[in-house]
Amino acid sequence: MVSDTQPSVTPRLEEPKFGFNEYAERLNGRAAMIGFLIMIAIEYFTDKGVLAWLGLQ
Template identity: 75%
Template structure:
């Protein structure tokens, strides 16, 4: 007699922390928005990031 094979693949839960597809997408989108806003602010004010920080 052979043992029956499972017919349904169990659904694995997404990790609650650490590297996951959702966290990486969210982090990438936030980085893109931050970079675009930095470029816009630099263009409008005429000052770079170092000037904002008082280093330039």
């Protein structure tokens, strides 16, 4: 006979140190936002786009 009871104690699991975890995703998102804002600021002050920075235009 199978019991439908739930365990009384939930195991405490550590966050993984590598790979996709909440801390890494939050840090990556913040770095992307900062990089995007810096890119927009440089384009505004230099009047050149990303392709001009790379010498492709």
